[in-house]
Amino acid sequence: MDGYNEVEKLSVFDRILLFLTGFLAAYQIAIGIDHFSKIPIIAYTIGFGILLLAGLLIIILGFEVLDNPIVVIISSAIPLSLSLGLVWEFLIAFRIIYLVFIIVGYLAIMATRILPIKNSLPVIVVAVFHGVAGLIIFILPEVLVFSGQTGPIFSLVGFGGALIGIGGLLLVMLRAGKSLLSRQTIFRILPILLLLMTAFLVLGFSAI
Amino acid sequence: MNVLPAFGEKIKLYWPLTKSMQTGLLLSTGLAGFMTARCPVMHWYAFIGLVISLYLAIAGSTIINMWFDRDIDARMTRTCTRPLASGQIAPNQALRLGLTLSVIGIGLAVVMKPSYGLIVFAGLFFDVVVYTIWLKRRSAWSIVWGGIAGAMPILAGRVLGMGHLDAIGILLALAVVFWIPTHILTFAMRNYQDYQSIGIPSFASVYGFKLTRAIIAFSSLIAAFSIATAGIMIGIQIGFLRVLVVMSTGLLVLTFSSIIHPSDRINFGLFKYASVYMLTAMILLAV
Numbered sequence: 001m002d003g004y005n006e007v008e009k010l011s012v013f014d015r016i017l018l019f020l021t022g023f024l025a026a027y028q029i030a031i032g033i034d035h036f037s038k039i040p041i042i043a044y045t046i047g048f049g050i051l052l053l054a055g056l057l058i059i060i061l062g063f064e065v066l067d068n069p070i071v072v073i074i075s076s077a078i079p080l081s082l083s084l085g086l087v088w089e090f091l092i093a094f095r096i097i098y099l100v101f102i103i104v105g106y107l108a109i110m111a112t113r114i115l116p117i118k119n120s121l122p123v124i125v126v127a128v129f130h131g132v133a134g135l136i137i138f139i140l141p142e143v144l145v146f147s148g149q150t151g152p153i154f155s156l157v158g159f160g161g162a163l164i165g166i167g168g169l170l171l172v173m174l175r176a177g178k179s180l181l182s183r184q185t186i187f188r189i190l191p192i193l194l195l196l197m198t199a200f201l202v203l204g205f206s207a208i
Numbered sequence: 209m210n211v212l213p214a215f216g217e218k219i220k221l222y223w224p225l226t227k228s229m230q231t232g233l234l235l236s237t238g239l240a241g242f243m244t245a246r247c248p249v250m251h252w253y254a255f256i257g258l259v260i261s262l263y264l265a266i267a268g269s270t271i272i273n274m275w276f277d278r279d280i281d282a283r284m285t286r287t288c289t290r291p292l293a294s295g296q297i298a299p300n301q302a303l304r305l306g307l308t309l310s311v312i313g314i315g316l317a318v319v320m321k322p323s324y325g326l327i328v329f330a331g332l333f334f335d336v337v338v339y340t341i342w343l344k345r346r347s348a349w350s351i352v353w354g355g356i357a358g359a360m361p362i363l364a365g366r367v368l369g370m371g372h373l374d375a376i377g378i379l380l381a382l383a384v385v386f387w388i389p390t391h392i393l394t395f396a397m398r399n400y401q402d403y404q405s406i407g408i409p410s411f412a413s414v415y416g417f418k419l420t421r422a423i424i425a426f427s428s429l430i431a432a433f434s435i436a437t438a439g440i441m442i443g444i445q446i447g448f449l450r451v452l453v454v455m456s457t458g459l460l461v462l463t464f465s466s467i468i469h470p471s472d473r474i475n476f477g478l479f480k481y482a483s484v485y486m487l488t489a490m491i492l493l494a495v
Contacts, residue, residue, distance in 0.1 A: 026451050026454075029447065029450050029451050029454060030445070030447035030448050030450065030451050031447050033447075034446070034447055041450075045450050045453075045454065049450075049453075049454035049457065052451075052454055052455075053454065053455075053457070053458040053461075056458065056481065056484060057458070057462075057477070057481070060477045060480045060481055060484070061473060061474075061477040062473075064473070065477075068469075070465075
């Protein structure tokens with residue numbers, strides 16, 4: 001048991017990475033999203049706010065905080081909110097329908113995680129809504145860059161989205177007990193993953 | 209030749225008496241209170257004077273508190289190695305140092321502005337006389353006075369910056385008063401056995417853990433609301449307000465998690481987060 005705790009203990013390097021993640025997310029909330037309209041500002045505040053709190057809470061509570069069932073519910077809000085912001089800004093015709101999709105999706109994720117459901121429905125619900133949101137964050141910026149609507153740096157948002165997808169997948173598999181990587185390996189790469197995804201998103205959004 | 213190393217040793221020995229983290233956090237509230245006044249010109253003399261006077265007064269009162277509590281500190285595992293409790297420093301020397309720092313701190317504060325000095329003095333009086341000497345060993349409600357004492361630095365800073373007492377200053381002080389229970393009660397719950405063993409009444413021992421957690425949640429809610437309202441009234445940038453809302457959400461999520469899924473880890477996490485929250489809030493208000 002001691003060895004188990006030893007492996008999960010945060011190193012100073014992990015703490016620095018997580019602090020930088022929180023700092024970058026706070027910077028983005030404070031300064032980086034002022035030029036957007038109301039709904040994207042709210043959406044990005046939620047997305048980067050969760051990244052800020054994730055960094056701080058992992059530093060304070062350790063990696064064990066990720067064992068809490070509520071983590072899946074809260075972390076799902078990152079891709080859902082960020083994708084909503086992107087759709088609201090760039091796919092104007094789909095604004096309302098996507099807003100409804102996000103609300104329904106988030107309620108479904110919450111319900112299937114809170115209710116005692118034994119079958120695979122909770123995983124399917126996360127896969128569908130998290131998956132669609134993740135694909136939008138990954139693909140839409142690249143399409144916008146290739147079509148010349150935004151500067152090339154905006155494609156970093158897509159890379160950030162891909163990392164969100166990888167992080168989300170690792171956490172879901174970890175919780176389901178079907179992880180490809182060991183628990184120790186996931187916790188070793190998670191702080192780097194969080195910092196990279198935040199940095200890519202912050203840099204990417206600075207291009208518009 | 210040996211003067212410098214000897215002085216260094218002395219500083220090393222006496223430094224823990226000031227509880228540098230706690231003193232630093234209280235000092236940061238005072239600085240934030242001053243900077244919220246948004247003076248068009250930065251008055252460096254006032255700023256440096258504020259830092260010196262507040263630091264000396266807070267450190268002085270902390271040393272006097274530790275001098276008074278040395279008997280109970282010696283009986284608790286967590287505190288028995290403190291310099292006074294373990295006999296590394298003579299009580300009279302510590303008392304002399306505490307009184308000297310306090311007198312210089314308050315004296316400087318009075319010279320800078322009498323109303324500012326009066327509030328700094330009130331903070332020391334509530335902390336040392338009312339909280340530590342009179343109520344701490346008698347009533348769990350002593351924490352209210354501890355909270356009022358803790359709110360004096362931010363109020364003092366605001367009064368020094370504005371030149372008078374105003375609604376924002378009172379609101380900022382109220383925020384700290386209601387933040388203190390989150391900070392102190394979580395700590396008291398973590399060290400419940402220690403406090404029980406020496407007979408110090410705490411909310412957890414008198415009213416139980418469940419009610420204590422509810423009080424923490426209630427006070428956190430009011431503290432977060434007060435800081436946000438004060439921020440709006442001060443006119444902080446909208447982006448900083450968003451960060452404040454996110455940080456407040458984190459505080460509330462942790463407090464309500466501690467009610468729904470109580471555990472030592474969440475409790476101690478809340479204690480640590482509360483300090484980070486206050487420091488961040490002060491930076492956001494001050495910038």
